[in-house]
Amino acid sequence: MNKDYQFIYKKVCQGTLFYMWFKSMNTRIDIVFRDVSRAQALTVADTIYEKVFYLHGLMNRFDPRSELSRMNRSGLFTDTTPDKDLYNVIRIALAGHKMTNGVFDITTRPGRQSEQDIHGISLDSLTCSIRFLHKGIQIDLGGIAKGYGADRVADLLLKEQIPDFLINFGNSSIVAHGNQPLGIGWEITPNVNTEKRYCLKNEALSSSGNNNLNTAHIVDPRTGKYVTRTDVITLTAPDAASGEI
Numbered sequence: 001m002n003k004d005y006q007f008i009y010k011k012v013c014q015g016t017l018f019y020m021w022f023k024s025m026n027t028r029i030d031i032v033f034r035d036v037s038r039a040q041a042l043t044v045a046d047t048i049y050e051k052v053f054y055l056h057g058l059m060n061r062f063d064p065r066s067e068l069s070r071m072n073r074s075g076l077f078t079d080t081t082p083d084k085d086l087y088n089v090i091r092i093a094l095a096g097h098k099m100t101n102g103v104f105d106i107t108t109r110p111g112r113q114s115e116q117d118i119h120g121i122s123l124d125s126l127t128c129s130i131r132f133l134h135k136g137i138q139i140d141l142g143g144i145a146k147g148y149g150a151d152r153v154a155d156l157l158l159k160e161q162i163p164d165f166l167i168n169f170g171n172s173s174i175v176a177h178g179n180q181p182l183g184i185g186w187e188i189t190p191n192v193n194t195e196k197r198y199c200l201k202n203e204a205l206s207s208s209g210n211n212n213l214n215t216a217h218i219v220d221p222r223t224g225k226y227v228t229r230t231d232v233i234t235l236t237a238p239d240a241a242s243g244e245i
Contacts, residue, residue, distance in 0.1 A: 005049050009038050013181040020045045024052045025146055027170030033157060034164040034181060044160050048153050055149045058086055059141045071130070072138050079129040087128045089141060089148045089241070094121065096144070096245035104245045106139050108221040142217075146173040147206060147244030154240075172207050173240045176200035190234050198236065206243030207234040 005022035018041040021030045031048060033041070060066045064073075067086055074080075081087075096104040097118055107117035120133040141148075146169040154175045157165050164178030166186045176186040178201070185201035198205055209232030210218065218227040237243030 003046050003049050005045065007042075007045060009041060015181060016041075017181060018045070020048070022049060022052075025056045025149060025169065027146065027172075029170070030166075030168040031153065032166045033162050034178075036162055040160070044157070044162065048156055051152060051156060052149055055085060055145070055152065058083055059089065059145045059148075061138075061140055061142075068139060068141065075135060075137075076130060076132040079124065079127065079131050081127060081129045084128065085148075085152070087123075087130065089144060090121070090130065090139065091123055091125075092148065092241050093141065093144050093245070094118070094123065096242075100245060103221060104143065105221040106141060106143065107137060108219050108224065109138060109140060144241055144244045146170060147204070147240035147242075149173075150175045150204070150240040167240075169240075173244055174200070174205040175203075175240050176205070177202050191232060196234075198234075200236065204237045204240040204243045205234065206237060206240065207232055208244070209233055 005020050007018065007020040009016065009018050015035045017032065017034055018036060019030070019032045021028060023029070029052060036044065057063065057066055059068050061068050061072060063069055067083055071082065090106070093104070093106045105118050116134070117137050120137050122131045122133055150167045150169045150173045153167050154165070154177060158177070167175040171190060174188060174190070176188070180186050185199040188198045188200055188205055189195065190198065190205055190207050208218070210227065210230045211232070216226050219225065220227050235243060
């Protein structure tokens with residue numbers, strides 16, 4: 001894979017700072033981490049880049065080659081064992097449906113709303129397999145994909161014993177761990193239209209809503225219609241996927 005990302009590596013405050021950025025999942029992704037050698041930083045950056053593009057290719061329902069698209073086309077009336085990440089993100093999304101009393105629904109799409117669809121997705125935790133129980137089920141992971149991706153990048157950094165980092169998927173899904181070079185936690189101002197700041201440490205920040213330029217991307221599962229209000233909500237959560245939900 002061609003590693004098409006940009007980066008800056010520099011010494012700061014008697015330590016080092018590595019900053020990388022690239023585009024994936026239809027957004028810009030920015031990642032900062034601290035106190036790592038240049039060689040290790042570049043190796044970790046390559047791994048992050050590959051993982052994010054792998055997840056994008058896995059969960060992109062608009063790409064006919066993706067595993068999610070093949071799943072939606074096939075109907076899956078027999079048990080199938082998908083990629084581990086695809087199984088996990090669907091499992092988390094179904095738990096989110098229960099947690100929100102049905103408001104978060106990965107089967108909702110414009111013009112169609114049916115509790116029957118999401119209840120028609122059957123998971124087997126022993127075999128990590130998935131089955132659709134009836135026709136017409138279509139899964140859309142757009143409401144959780146960036147949060148899930150940010151969490152997996154955080155896992156990679158922690159596995160490499162890098163405890164201080166900031167991950168930003170398109171300003172809507174942010175994960176912060178440890179401390180910035182000049183203080184405790186990471187100070188975030190998530191929205192250009194507000195002065196409210198958050199100091200994040202070992203947690204996530206999610207923002208969702210409509211602006212005046214885009215009011216056709218959030219569907220109300222109760223009506224099957226787009227939410228048209230121009231509101232934005234921001235909240236903190238233990239992890240980015242939960243925040244997106």
